[in-house]
Structures are given as C-alpha cells and as structure tokens.
Amino acid sequence: MNNQGSGLPQLGQWNGMEDVQRLQEKQLPTTVTWATRSPFYRERLTSGALPATAADLASLPLTTKQDLRDAYPYGMLAVPNERLATYHESSGTAGRPTPSFYTQEDWTDLAERFARKWIGMSAEDIFLVRTPYALMLTGHLAHAAGRLHGATIVPGDNRSLAMPYARVVRVLHDLKVTLTWSVATECLLWAAAAEAAGHRPGADFPALRALFTGGEPLTTARRDRISRIWGVPVIEEYGSTETGSLAGECPHGRLHLWADRALFEVYDSVTGEVRTEGEGQLVVTPLYREAMPLLRYNLEDNVSVSYQDCECGWHLPTIKVLGRSAFGYRVGTATVTQHRLEELVFSLPDTYGVLFWRAKAEPAVLRVEIEVADEHREAARAELAASIRAAFGADSEVVGLPPGSLVPQAMLTSMPDVVKPRSLFGPDEDWDKALLYY
Structure with missing residues (x-):
C-alpha cells in the first residue's frame, strides 16, 4: 500500500x-x-x-x-x-x-x-x-x-x-x-x-x-x-x-x-x-x-x-x-434536516425496497414521496410517517409512488447512441442532426 x-x-x-x-x-x-x-x-x-x-x-x-x-x-x-x-x-x-x-x-x-x-x-x-x-x-x-x-x-x-x-x-x-x-x-x-x-x-x-x-x-x-x-x-x-x-x-x-x-x-x-x-x-x-x-x-x-x-x-x-447536515427547514416548530430524514427513510425494512425518495419542507407539513412496490406501499408509508412524527414532532404527508416514478425506468435501461458530429447526410437521414453529437 x-x-x-x-x-x-x-x-x-x-x-x-x-x-x-x-x-x-x-x-x-x-x-x-x-x-x-x-x-x-x-x-x-x-x-x-x-x-x-x-x-x-x-x-x-x-x-x-x-x-x-x-x-x-x-x-x-x-x-x-x-x-x-x-x-x-x-x-x-x-x-x-x-x-x-x-x-x-x-x-x-x-x-x-x-x-x-x-x-x-x-x-x-x-x-x-x-x-x-x-x-x-x-x-x-x-x-x-x-x-x-x-x-x-x-x-x-x-x-x-x-x-x-x-x-x-x-x-x-x-x-x-x-x-x-x-x-x-x-x-x-x-x-x-x-x-x-x-x-x-x-x-x-x-x-x-x-x-x-x-x-x-x-x-x-x-x-x-x-x-x-x-x-x-x-x-x-x-x-x-x-x-x-x-x-x-x-x-x-x-x-x-x-x-x-x-x-x-x-x-x-x-x-x-x-x-x-x-x-x-x-x-x-x-x-x-x-x-x-x-x-x-x-x-x-x-x-x-x-x-x-x-x-x-x-x-x-x-x-x-457534518457538511450541510446541520442545516434544516422549519416545519411547524421542528427543524427538519436531510441527514436525520435520510436516516429514517433508510431505516425502513429492506424488504420494502425503498431506494429513492424526495421531500419538501413546508411551514405546516413535511411532504415526502418514496418509490415502493404496491404490496409494501401502505406499510412503508405508515411507518415512515410514524418515524417522522417521533423524530421531529412534525406533521407529514408521505406518499408511496410506483417504482419508476422518481427514477424513470428508461434512465436505468436505455443505451443511447453517441455519434460524432457530421454535416453530410443521405436522402433518408435526418439532417437536423447536422453538427450535433449526442
């Protein structure tokens, strides 16, 4: 080493x-x-x-x-x-x-x-x-x-x-x-x-x-x-x-x-x-x-x-x-930090399969969305809402979304072509792609 x-x-x-x-x-x-x-x-x-x-x-x-x-x-x-x-x-x-x-x-x-x-x-x-x-x-x-x-x-x-x-x-x-x-x-x-x-x-x-x-x-x-x-x-x-x-x-x-x-x-x-x-x-x-x-x-x-x-x-x-973990948003009388909220999300049982989430702190309520399969949606939603109440004493609205809602399936599976820029095209090609490469 x-x-x-x-x-x-x-x-x-x-x-x-x-x-x-x-x-x-x-x-x-x-x-x-x-x-x-x-x-x-x-x-x-x-x-x-x-x-x-x-x-x-x-x-x-x-x-x-x-x-x-x-x-x-x-x-x-x-x-x-x-x-x-x-x-x-x-x-x-x-x-x-x-x-x-x-x-x-x-x-x-x-x-x-x-x-x-x-x-x-x-x-x-x-x-x-x-x-x-x-x-x-x-x-x-x-x-x-x-x-x-x-x-x-x-x-x-x-x-x-x-x-x-x-x-x-x-x-x-x-x-x-x-x-x-x-x-x-x-x-x-x-x-x-x-x-x-x-x-x-x-x-x-x-x-x-x-x-x-x-x-x-x-x-x-x-x-x-x-x-x-x-x-x-x-x-x-x-x-x-x-x-x-x-x-x-x-x-x-x-x-x-x-x-x-x-x-x-x-x-x-x-x-x-x-x-x-x-x-x-x-x-x-x-x-x-x-x-x-x-x-x-x-x-x-x-x-x-x-x-x-x-x-x-x-x-x-x-x-x-600590980074920005000390920084938070007010929800009611509580201060909600990403660090603490992330701990709660990833403390849900692995079997629920929750990997992706987002949240918005509003003055009266914390809105949270999680991707979770149908069979675990209600349990995951209820457990996370209870954890938020216990940790912050704040009201929350937790919504379970179908997988692919926050991270689209196409993002995970697509294999786009990456081409070099060109200026000459054949009769059946799209010449609007001239000079572009993506």
Whole structure:
C-alpha cells in the first residue's frame, strides 16, 4: 500500500501525535516559502518574519473561497506555467470559479493520500472510476491513485452520454470490476439498473470487493443499506478539488485526517475562535502543495474533529463531516434536516425496497414521496410517517409512488447512441442532426 520511494510521510512511520506534529513542523517552513512565490501570499506575508511553526501560522488571516475566486485565474499560482501538470475547478463553483493548479510532484502526494484505503489497491484490481473527469479533481485523483498501485482503470466518468447506467452495469458485470469510486447515490442507481437488467446486485457481481464513496453526506443507515445490497464494504473518502484527499476510513470505520500531509484547525464562525478540535468549519494547510500553496484555507465544511486515539493504531485525528447536515427547514416548530430524514427513510425494512425518495419542507407539513412496490406501499408509508412524527414532532404527508416514478425506468435501461458530429447526410437521414453529437 505504501509508496516509500516518494520521500513523503507514510502510514506507520510515527508512534503518536507528537511524531506527527514534528513532521508538520519540519515541512511547514518549506510550505510557507512556496506560498511567498504566489502574488496572493507575497502581499499577505510582506510584514515581519515568515511563520515557522503552527503557532506562528495562527496569526495569519484565513484564506477563503472568495479569495480564490478573486485571484482567478493565476493570482494563487506559485510556479511557472511550464511546471504545471493539471488545472481544475470545483464542482460547487457558482459564478467566478475557484481555480486549482498542481505540479507533477503535487500529484504524487495527491495519489498517495487517496490510495490509503484499508482494503488495499493492487495490480489485480479492476477499478471503475465513476465521478466526473471534466475540470473537477475527483475522477483524475482516483485514476492516478489506482495507477500508482497498478490497478486497471475503467474511466466511467459521470453525467456522460457515453456511460449510461445500463453500460455501467454491463461493465461492472462483464469486466468483473473489483473496486468502484462514486458518490453514494450512484451505488443505489447501479443496484436498480442491475435488477432492471436481470442481475442480482449481491450475488451476480462476485468479483466486487468494495465501494469507495465521497462527495456527498452519507448517513449510517444509507451506508449500511448500500453495503447490504451489494454485499461489500462501503468505504468513505473526504476531500476537495482545492486540496485533494483530506481524510480516509480506517478498518474500524472512522475517518482519519491525513495530519502527516496537512495542518488542520477548527474555526468557530460565530465567535471567531480557532481550535485544534471540536465542532466548527475545517481549516486546512496542505503541506506538500507547491503549485498553489494554501495557508489556513477555510473549506467552510461543518465538521467535528477529535484527537481521541483509535483502535486502528494510525495515530491520526478523527473527523465527522457534518457538511450541510446541520442545516434544516422549519416545519411547524421542528427543524427538519436531510441527514436525520435520510436516516429514517433508510431505516425502513429492506424488504420494502425503498431506494429513492424526495421531500419538501413546508411551514405546516413535511411532504415526502418514496418509490415502493404496491404490496409494501401502505406499510412503508405508515411507518415512515410514524418515524417522522417521533423524530421531529412534525406533521407529514408521505406518499408511496410506483417504482419508476422518481427514477424513470428508461434512465436505468436505455443505451443511447453517441455519434460524432457530421454535416453530410443521405436522402433518408435526418439532417437536423447536422453538427450535433449526442
């Protein structure tokens, strides 16, 4: 699992957090020096001595997402263009983008961090990468990590006309895919598409070893349901396009921050206080990012960080990513959050077969729709309404819809042609498709 030749810190090379902090303090001056080469930080670091310790660093203002947008495209860049390997933008960008640059050396760090999966990655693996490749980091990151360990990559992409769900299922089955990388919702869509194709997700894909997921909040109930459907572990990953992987899951199911490769802080946006642990917004300083160094970058993700040791022996802080789970809508006197509501939906008995749902919070009532077969519709509807009443004390209107109502069957089974653009057509062809490809 390790790539010892890179010279970067590796799991197992320290015996506690004091050793990790020494690794951080050793690398930090180099990171700060890299930062002074970018226009943004050159201006910010002009007065006084450069920060040399984590305590010194704490005197700097936080770097925000707006700072990255304002510096677009090259204001954060710290190396000449000829040193660059890739450019990316965040999927969550609205309006002006948040740019991210990486050198080839940066990519070694990125790939190693992502590959820290307790289940392992090897040359025997067939690895389906089912996250976007366009501009985002996520697909390229998994691709590079798999190749680092010799895995065969299936570049499945996402939201691509060339890779509909029927084709995903065919690839999973026929190529005997062993590992996948996607958002968690994809795993449910694959299960539905597999059944539509006549396959049993938990039985007809025996080569599958694990499902790697990230990019969206995942409750314990939904995670466990996905794992039962496919009969393999669901392994979480946390990171961003601006930073790469920041945390990975250990064999005991906890997410650990890669504190040997980055400094982490927790920022209370109400009080302005910054701590090393507790709840707040995650602030990160990547330590091996040369192309575009980030000092005290506020990801604005709500998290809970703890330094309580874990049975895995990694001696790294643990993190719970709350994301938007703390945000909710008022229904009556209750606040309804997606995180809690999802727990209730996926706590329904597996036999009901509820995979897809949606909800709308209105001032007086919570409206919920679930896909469920006729024979379980009334039971599922009644049980979910009762759970909502018990959990939130709110009135709800739960409607059971026939399968295919929220996720159309055609979406799961269609195999559209993807053609190249053309301008010359025969007498019986539709020339309204000239120059179009889809």
